[in-house]
Amino acid sequence: MLLGLVSHNMFAQTTENPFYSNGKIYVVVAVIxxxxxxxxxxxxxxxxxxxxTEKEINKKNQHKD
Amino acid sequence: xxxxxxxxxxxxxxxxxxxxxxxSLIGGLLFVNPNNLLFLDETVRNLNYHVxxxxxxxxxxxxxxxxxxxxxxxxxxxxxxxxxxSAEVAVFFGIMxxxxxxxxxxxxxGTWWTTDYKLNGAAIGELIYFAYLILRNSVEEQNKKAxxxxxxxxxxxxxxxxxxIVLPKLASNSMHPGSGDTVGFNKxxxxxxxxxxxxxxxxxxxxxxxxxxxxxxxxxxxxSIENTDEN
Numbered sequence: 001m002l003l004g005l006v007s008h009n010m011f012a013q014t015t016e017n018p019f020y021s022n023g024k025i026y027v028v029v030a031v032i033x034x035x036x037x038x039x040x041x042x043x044x045x046x047x048x049x050x051x052x053t054e055k056e057i058n059k060k061n062q063h064k065d
Numbered sequence: 066x067x068x069x070x071x072x073x074x075x076x077x078x079x080x081x082x083x084x085x086x087x088x089s090l091i092g093g094l095l096f097v098n099p100n101n102l103l104f105l106d107e108t109v110r111n112l113n114y115h116v117x118x119x120x121x122x123x124x125x126x127x128x129x130x131x132x133x134x135x136x137x138x139x140x141x142x143x144x145x146x147x148x149x150x151s152a153e154v155a156v157f158f159g160i161m162x163x164x165x166x167x168x169x170x171x172x173x174x175g176t177w178w179t180t181d182y183k184l185n186g187a188a189i190g191e192l193i194y195f196a197y198l199i200l201r202n203s204v205e206e207q208n209k210k211a212x213x214x215x216x217x218x219x220x221x222x223x224x225x226x227x228x229x230i231v232l233p234k235l236a237s238n239s240m241h242p243g244s245g246d247t248v249g250f251n252k253x254x255x256x257x258x259x260x261x262x263x264x265x266x267x268x269x270x271x272x273x274x275x276x277x278x279x280x281x282x283x284x285x286x287x288x289s290i291e292n293t294d295e296n
Contacts, residue, residue, distance in 0.1 A: 025094060025095070028094065029090075029091050029094050029095060032090050032091075032094075033087060033090065033091060036086065036087055036090055037087065040083045040087075043079075043276065043277070043280075044079075046280060047076075047079070047276075047280060050280060050283050050284065050287075053287060054283065054287060057287055057290055057291070061290065
């Protein structure tokens with residue numbers, strides 16, 4: 001039902017609003033999505049790298065005890 | 066071995082936050098119908114991008130002051146690390162909020178900056194936390210640094226809330242929505258689908274800002290383990 005609502009609204013916008021009528025706004029949406037997804041993947045990689053370092057240091061500490 | 070704090074070391078909320086923000090980035094451009102909302106026209110979409118910066122900042126500062134209180138109760142340095150890193154990332158999001166707000170103002174009110182209670186309050190709030198970071202950097206000794214900045218933070222936080230929320234609300238006039246005589250967007254007839262992307266954007270940005278903070282906290286935790294090894 002929610003999807004129906006959304007598509008109805010988008011349909012209304014494509015007919016009324018010049019922002020959508022030429023269809024090119026989707027290019028902008030795609031570019032923004034790519035950039036944001038890239039940043040998130042970058043964050044995830046930093047996170048994983050940090051986890052690896054944490055494991056190494058914790059292992060080193062356990063050997064000491 | 067340091068105790069594992071699940072809200073720092075678990076992962077699910079990071080992906081949830083990223084998904085919510087991605088949804089709001091797309092939805093803010095496709096689902097919002099900006100027709101008939103005052104003079105804002107298309108720029109009302111900024112609600113999905115500008116306002117969550119402040120929500121992220123304020124939620125991080127809540128975390129910061131809570132951990133400052135915990136530090137003064139226990140003198141456990143791990144609370145000092147969480148408090149200071151939260152404040153650091155909060156300041157970053159505050160700068161993003163000021164910058165985006167200023168840009169939006171240029172095209173809605175015709176000026177980059179105006180002597181509005183909300184704008185100046187936000188700027189003063191930002192300065193309060195600049196001072197916090199400078200105070201920390203100016204004290205060499207670790208315990209003294211932690212204690213001083215925790216006490217400062219407890220005084221700073223209520224002042225920050227007063228400057229950024231209470232005074233603008235009490236002001237007799239303000240151009241900023243939700244302050245003075247200007248009502249918030251939630252008072253307008255809601256045929257704009259704003260809420261559909263606004264609330265997810267807030268939650269998502271809070272999660273992402275906390276994610277960035279946890280990365281900094283974990284680095285500091287590793288540094289403190291290394292330091293205790295040397296002694």
